[in-house]
Amino acid sequence: MTVSFKGKKPSRRAFLKGAAAVGGTLAGAGAAHAAGDPLITEVQPWNNELGDGVDVNPYGKPSEFESHVKRRTVEWLTADPVSSINFTPLHELDGIITPNGLCFERHHGGAAHIDPAKHRLMINGLVDTPLVFTMADLMRFPRENHVYFLECAANSGMEWRGSQLNGCQFTHGMIHNVMYTGVKLKHLLEEAGVKTNGKWILPEGADASGMTRSIPIEKALDDCLVAWKMNGEALRPEQGYPLRLVVPGWEGNMWVKWLRRIEVGDEPWHHREETSKYTDLLEDGTARRFTWEMDAKSVITNPSPQAPILHGKGPTVLTGLAWSGRGTIPRVDVTIDGGKNWHEARMSGPSLDKSMHRFYFEFDWDGSDLLLQSRAHDSTGYVQPTKDELRKYRGTNSIYHNNGIQTWYVNKHGEAENVEIS
Amino acid sequence: MSKFLNALTASAVAATMLATPVAAEKLGLGRTATPDEVAAWDIDVRPDGLGLPEGSGSVMDGEELYSEKCSVCHGDFGEAVGRWPVLAGGQDSLTNERPVKTIGSYWPYLSTVWDYVHRAMPFGDAQSLTDDEVYAIVAYLMYLNDLVDDDFVLSKENFLEVPLPNEANFFMDDRADGELKEFAKAEVCMSDCKDAVEITARAAIIDVTPEDAEARKAREAKYSAEGDDAAASEEPAAEEATEEQAATEEPAAQEAAAEPALDMALVEAGEKVFKKCKACHQVGDGAKNRTGPVLNGVVGAPFAHVGDFKYSKTIREMADEGMVWTEDNLAEFLAKPRDYIKKTKMSFAGLKKEDDIAAVIEYLKSFPE
Numbered sequence: 068m069t070v071s072f073k074g075k076k077p078s079r080r081a082f083l084k085g086a087a088a089v090g091g092t093l094a095g096a097g098a099a100h101a102a103g104d105p106l107i108t109e110v111q112p113w114n115n116e117l118g119d120g121v122d123v124n125p126y127g128k129p130s131e132f133e134s135h136v137k138r139r140t141v142e143w144l145t146a147d148p149v150s151s152i153n154f155t156p157l158h159e160l161d162g163i164i165t166p167n168g169l170c171f172e173r174h175h176g177g178a179a180h181i182d183p184a185k186h187r188l189m190i191n192g193l194v195d196t197p198l199v200f201t202m203a204d205l206m207r208f209p210r211e212n213h214v215y216f217l218e219c220a221a222n223s224g225m226e227w228r229g230s231q232l233n234g235c236q237f238t239h240g241m242i243h244n245v246m247y248t249g250v251k252l253k254h255l256l257e258e259a260g261v262k263t264n265g266k267w268i269l270p271e272g273a274d275a276s277g278m279t280r281s282i283p284i285e286k287a288l289d290d291c292l293v294a295w296k297m298n299g300e301a302l303r304p305e306q307g308y309p310l311r312l313v314v315p316g317w318e319g320n321m322w323v324k325w326l327r328r329i330e331v332g333d334e335p336w337h338h339r340e341e342t343s344k345y346t347d348l349l350e351d352g353t354a355r356r357f358t359w360e361m362d363a364k365s366v367i368t369n370p371s372p373q374a375p376i377l378h379g380k381g382p383t384v385l386t387g388l389a390w391s392g393r394g395t396i397p398r399v400d401v402t403i404d405g406g407k408n409w410h411e412a413r414m415s416g417p418s419l420d421k422s423m424h425r426f427y428f429e430f431d432w433d434g435s436d437l438l439l440q441s442r443a444h445d446s447t448g449y450v451q452p453t454k455d456e457l458r459k460y461r462g463t464n465s466i467y468h469n470n471g472i473q474t475w476y477v478n479k480h481g482e483a484e485n486v487e488i489s
Numbered sequence: 490m491s492k493f494l495n496a497l498t499a500s501a502v503a504a505t506m507l508a509t510p511v512a513a514e515k516l517g518l519g520r521t522a523t524p525d526e527v528a529a530w531d532i533d534v535r536p537d538g539l540g541l542p543e544g545s546g547s548v549m550d551g552e553e554l555y556s557e558k559c560s561v562c563h564g565d566f567g568e569a570v571g572r573w574p575v576l577a578g579g580q581d582s583l584t585n586e587r588p589v590k591t592i593g594s595y596w597p598y599l600s601t602v603w604d605y606v607h608r609a610m611p612f613g614d615a616q617s618l619t620d621d622e623v624y625a626i627v628a629y630l631m632y633l634n635d636l637v638d639d640d641f642v643l644s645k646e647n648f649l650e651v652p653l654p655n656e657a658n659f660f661m662d663d664r665a666d667g668e669l670k671e672f673a674k675a676e677v678c679m680s681d682c683k684d685a686v687e688i689t690a691r692a693a694i695i696d697v698t699p700e701d702a703e704a705r706k707a708r709e710a711k712y713s714a715e716g717d718d719a720a721a722s723e724e725p726a727a728e729e730a731t732e733e734q735a736a737t738e739e740p741a742a743q744e745a746a747a748e749p750a751l752d753m754a755l756v757e758a759g760e761k762v763f764k765k766c767k768a769c770h771q772v773g774d775g776a777k778n779r780t781g782p783v784l785n786g787v788v789g790a791p792f793a794h795v796g797d798f799k800y801s802k803t804i805r806e807m808a809d810e811g812m813v814w815t816e817d818n819l820a821e822f823l824a825k826p827r828d829y830i831k832k833t834k835m836s837f838a839g840l841k842k843e844d845d846i847a848a849v850i851e852y853l854k855s856f857p858e
Contacts, residue, residue, distance in 0.1 A: 132711070135704035143697065146562070146572035147779060149768060150612070176609060177767070189522050191531055197522040204518045229690035233698040258515050269533060275615045277608035279533060328530050336535050337598050339605040343574075343590065346659065352583035354595075358662040362672075372692070373704065377712040400677065405686035409679045438686060448673040460668045464588055476688060485692035489685070 133159075138169060141237060144225070149177040150276070152219070154240030157366070157388065158374040163244055163416045163423045164214070167298050170243035172305045173219055176275030179325050183309035186273070188255075188293070192331035195260030202295070202309055208250035211292065213315070214422045216390045218242040218361050220318035220345055223469040226454070227461075230474075230485040234373040238473060238485060239366040242390070244423035247313050249294030252287050256331070261288075265331040269338075270312045273327035280321045281335035282314065286359075290315045293326065316392030316421040317359040318467070320345050350462030361392030363451050364470035365399055365426070365443035376481030380434035387412075387441050389424045394446035396424040403430060405438030405474070405488050412441065437477035438488055454487060532616075534604040538649055541603065545644030546625025548632040554622055555629045557827075558611045561769070561780060561836035567591065567633040570780070577633035580654070593634025597656040599648065603627050611836075613768030751855050759852025762845045766837070772856045781835060786858025787814050788850065801834045819853075820846045 101108035129136065140153040155171040172178065183202045191197040219241035225231045232238050256268075261284065268287045272278035282291070292313035295302060302308040307324025314321045320340055335341070335357075347355040367387040370376045376383060385403070389396040395418045400409040412426035426441070443451040454471030461468075476486040534540040556565065564570050567577030579589025588594075592602055607623045609615050618626070628643035636651055637643075692698065763772070769781035776783045782798035792808035793800040800808075807830065812818075822829040823846045825839045840846050 132707065135701065135707040139699065139701065141697075141699055143572075147612075147768065176612070176615065189526065189530055190519075191522060191527045197527050198519040199522045199526065200519040207518055208516065229695075230692040231695050231697060233692040237698060254516075258519060260515075271530075271533070275609065275613070277615065279604075279608075330531060330533065332535075334535060334537070336533055336604075337601055338533070339601050339609075342598060342601050342659075343592075343596050343605075348583060348588060348590070348595075350584065352588075353658045353660060354583075355662050355664075356659045358664065360662075360664075362664075372698075373701075374708065377709060400679070405683075407681065407683055407686065409677070409682070411679075438688075442677070444677075448675070449669060450672055450674045450677055452668070452672045456672070457668075476691075486688045487690035489687040489689055 136169070138171060139236060141232065150175050152241060154236045155243050156236045156373075157240050157242075157368045158235050158371050160368070161386065161425070163388075163425050164298060165243035165245055167245065167300065167303050167306070170245065170297075170303070170306060171219070171241050173241070173319065174274070174276070174305070175278060178305040179274040180304050181273060181309060181325060186309050187327060188310060189328045190255060190259040190331070191328065192269075193262040193265035193333060194256075194331050195262065198259045200255070205250060205293065205295065205310070208254050210248055210250055212246055212248050213292065213313070214244065214246045214417070214419050215313060215315045216242055216244040216421065216423045217319045217322055218364075218390070218392075220320060220358070220361070220467040223471070223473075224466045226471075227458075227463040227465065227469055230487050233485050235366050235368050235371040235473070236373055241319070242423075244390070245297045246299070247292055247294040248296035248299070249292040249313065252291040252293050252312070252329075253289075255293060255329070256287060259331075261331055264333045267332050267335050269330040269332060269336050270321075270323040270326055271328040271330070272307075272323045273325040278323050278340065279336065279338045280323060280340055281338065282321060284331070286314065286317070316361060318345065318361060321359065345467060347461065347465035347467050349465060358468055361390070362468060362470040363389070363391035363393070363396065363443045363445035363449050365389035365396075365441040365451055366473050367401070367439050367441050367475060370439065370477055370481065370483045371475055372483045372485055375483050376432065376477060379481070380432045383430055383432040385428040385430065385439065387426055389426060389441065389443040390422065391443065391445035391447075391449070392421060393449065395420055395422075396443050396445055398444040399424070399426040400442040400444075401426070401428040402440045403437045406440055409442070434479055436479060438486075439475040439477060439483075440472050442472055532604075532608060534600045534607070536598040536600045538600065538645070541600070541645045541648055542620045543645055544620040544624050545642055546621050546623070546628050547642045548625075548628045548637065548639050551625035551627070551629025551632070554626050557838070558618075558836055559626065561834060562612060567630065576630055583655075583658075591634065592630055593636065593654065595655050596653055597659050599627065599631070599651065599653055602630060603648075613765060614838075752851055755848050755851040756855045758844075759848035759850070762840065762849040763852050765840070766849070769835070769837075772853065784853055785856045788816060788819060788854050790814055790858070801830070801832055803830050803832050816850050819850055823849065
C-alpha cells in the first residue's frame with residue numbers, strides 16, 4: 068500500500084481506524100446470519116477501537132451527539148446581537164440545575180471580558196467609610212452556597228397578545244437555575260457601615276452599558292449575595308465574570324453582572340432600566356414600577372413544540388419546571404385534556420427556596436389529541452393564573468411578568484404547538 | 490416626590506422585610522476609597538438632580554451632536570432605525586394597541602435621560618461624551634419631544650424646571666392588593682372543571698419561530714421508536730468521508746492561495762480595535778449586515794460591494810467611479826470618515842491612532858470573502 072501524504076504523517080489513530088474498518092467488514096460478513104439487532108450482534112467501532120486519551124478535552128465538553136443542545140436567539144426581537152437575548156434550551160434539560168454553558172444570556176452592551184486582577188468593587192454613598200475591594204479581598208469573607216433561579220422579567224413577554232413562539236426555549240427560556248457561591252452583600256455593607264438614612268442601594272456593572280438598578284436596603288441586607296462562582300466554577304463571562312449580584316426571587320435585570328460598585332442612598336435613582344424598561348404598562352396607560360418579585364410559574368418542557376412525542380402511543384413521560392420568587396413549589400397540577408381534569412404531578416429533586424422545581428406526570432398515551440397545561444402552587448398559597456386571568460389585571464401591553472399558564476396542543480402524530488384555549 | 494414616598498412606605502410595610510442594619514463585627518478587609526476614585530465612578534444622577542455636574546448645552550449644539558453620534562440608530566428625529574429605541578413622539582399612545590414608549594410619552598424623569606446617555610451612549614463608545622455634550626444632547630431630545638423651543642439651553646441650574654409629562658402615571662407595585670389575593674386560592678378545581686375546550690390562538694399560524702432542522706434530526710435519531718437506523722448509522726460515515734477529503738485537500742488549497750502572509754500579532758491587536766466597530770459591523774462566518782454592511786473581503790473590494798446593503802448616495806457615486814478599497818484609502822477613511830466620504834451614514838468619529846488603523850485593517854484582511 069503506497070500512499071503519499073502531503074503535510075502530516077498518518078497518525079497511529081488513523082492507522083488503527085483503517086484497520087478497524089477492514090476488520091469490521093470481515094466481522095460483518097461473518098455475522099450475516101446472526102439474528103437480532105446488529106448493534107448487539109456485531110462488534111461496533113467504539114467497542115473495538117480505542118477512545119480518546121485523557122486531556123483530549125482538558126476542559127470537558129458535551130458529547131458530539133448533543134451539539135444541537137444550545138442557547139438560541141430570535142433575531143427579530145432586538146436591533147443588534149450585542150444588546151440582545153438568547154434562550155436556555157429547557158426542553159433538552161432535566162433535573163433542576165442549568166449547566167453553565169446553557170444559561171441564557173442577556174447583555175445591554177455585550178459580554179465584557181474582565182481580568183479578575185483588574186476588577187474592583189467599590190462601596191460608596193451613605194456609608195461610614197467608602198471601601199474598595201479586590202477579588203482577593205472578597206475571597207476572605209465567609210461564603211455561602213445557594214441555588215436560585217434567575218428569570219428575566221420579560222420571560223414569556225412575547226406571549227401577551229396570544230401564542231407566538233413555538234417552543235418552551237423561546238416562550239420560557241429566559242431563566243436559569245444554578246448554585247452560587249459568594250459572600251452575603253450584608254457583610255460587605257456592614258464592612259463599610261451603612262448610615263441610618265441609607266435606604267436604597269444602586270449596584271452598577273463595569274460593562275459598556277454600566278447597568279444600574281435601585282434595590283431597597285431591606286432586600287440588600289436580607290438574602291442578596293455577591294457571587295463569583297456558579298455551579299462550583301467561576302462565573303462565565305456572559306454571566307458577569309468575575310463578579311455578579313444575586314437578588315433571589317427578583318427579576319433578573321437586577322442581578323447586575325460585572326459588578327463594580329454599590330452605592331448607598333436615601334432614595335431610588337429611577338434609572339433607565341427601572342423607568343423606560345422593566346415597568347409594567349397597564350391598559351389604562353398607567354404603569355407599575357418596582358415590580359421586583361417574580362410570580363409563581365411553571366411550564367411543561369416535554370412534550371413541547373421542540374420536543375414532540377416521537378415514540379408513539381403507550382407509556383409517556385411528561386415533565387416540566389416550576390418556580391416562585393416568593394418561596395418553594397410544594398405542588399404542581401397537570402392536565403392533558405385542556406383543563407377539564409387535573410392531576411397532581413410528582414415532584415422530584417430538592418425543593419429549595421426561590422429555586423426551580425422539577426415535576427413529572429407519567430401517563431399512557433392513547434394517541435389522541437392532547438392539550439397540556441401545568442399549574443404551579445407556591446408556598447405562599449398563590450396559584451399560577453391562566454393567561455386570561457392575568458390579562459384582566461395587566462392588559463396586553465405590560466411586556467414583563469407574564470406568568471400565565473402555558474398550553475401545548477399535541478396532535479396524534481405527537482407534534483406539539485403553542486396554543487391558547489378557552 | 491412625597492406621593493412616591495408614601496407609596497413606598499406602604500409597600501415596605503406590606504412586604505414585611507427586615508428594617509434596620511444590624512451592627513456587626515468588621516473584618517477590616519478592603520481599603521478606603523479615595524475621593525478621586527469615588528468621583529471617577531460615582532456618575533449616577535437622580536430625579537432630584539443629585540449627581541448632576543456643572544455644565545450646559547443648547548438644543549442647537551445638541552442637534553449637531555445628535556446627528557453625528559445618535560441618528561444612525563435613533564433616526565434623525567428620534568423615530569429610530571430598525572428595532573433601535575424610538576426616542577420621540579408617541580404622546581397619547583400609551584392606551585393604544587401598540588403604545589410607543591418614548592422619553593416624551595413614557596419616561597417619568599429627565600434625569601434618567603442624562604444619566605443613561607452619559608453612562609452608556611453612544612452605543613459602542615460609552616462614556617466618551619463630555620458633560621456639556623450630554624446636556625446638549627438631552628436638550629435636543631427635549632426639543633424633539635416638543636418640551637422646549639429651539640433656543641433652549643439646558644444646564645444644571647434649570648434642569649428641574651421642565652418635568653416630563655408622564656411622571657404622574659407611574660405607581661408602586663400593587664400586586665399584593667389585587668392579583669396576589671385573587672390568585673391565592675385555598676382550593677382549585679381538579680375534575681370536570683369545564684365541558685368544552687376550544688383552541689383560541691395558535692403559534693403555528695403566526696410562524697415567527699426560528700427553525701432548527703439539525704436539532705430536530707438529532708432528536709429524531711435519539712428518541713424515535715422506529716426508523717433510527719437510517720438517520721443514525723449513515724450520517725457519521727458520510728461525515729467521516731468529507732473529513733478525510735478535507736484533510737488531504739487542505740494543504741494543497743493553502744499552497745494555491747499564496748496570499749501575502751498576515752501579521753498575526755497585528756490581526757490580534759486589530760480584533761481589539763474592532764470592538765469599536767462591532768456595534769454596527771459584523772465580520773467572519775455567518776456575518777450579516779447590521780446598521781453597517783458586512784466587512785468580509787472589504788480590503789480590495791469595490792466601494793459599496795455588499796449588494797443588499799443600502800449605502801449612502803456619496804459612497805454609491807464613488808463606487809460608480811470605480812473606486813476600490815485599498816489599505817491606503819481605508820486608512821484615510823477610518824481616520825476621519827466624514828472627511829473622506831461626505832455624508833456617509835457611518836456616524837463613527839474616526840480612529841485617532843495610526844497603530845489602531847493599521848491593526849484594524851490587518852484584522853479585516855484576515856476575513857477574505
